[in-house]
Amino acid sequence: MNLNKCERCGCFYVTEGNVCPSCAPKDTNEMSKLNNYFTENAAPITINELSTATGISQKNLSRFISEKNFEYKQQIKL
Secondary structure: OOOEEOOOOOOEEOOOOOOOOOOHHHHHHHHHHHHHHHHHOOOOEEHHHHHHHHOOOHHHHHHHHHOOOOOOHHHEEO
């Protein structure tokens, strides 16, 4: 078994993935918020503006954006 450190809260856990089982539902909820936001808004936006509009921290937005399967990279002004 591998001991992993949660990228969201920093606690250690044994299961697969980048976040612990306690944070996984939070990530799912925030990804849903992002999908809803980009479905309704197509204009490019900065991470700071996106954080304000969605209530998702800039740290978590940066983490989501760095994932290879994040489909809205072209809509974010880095």
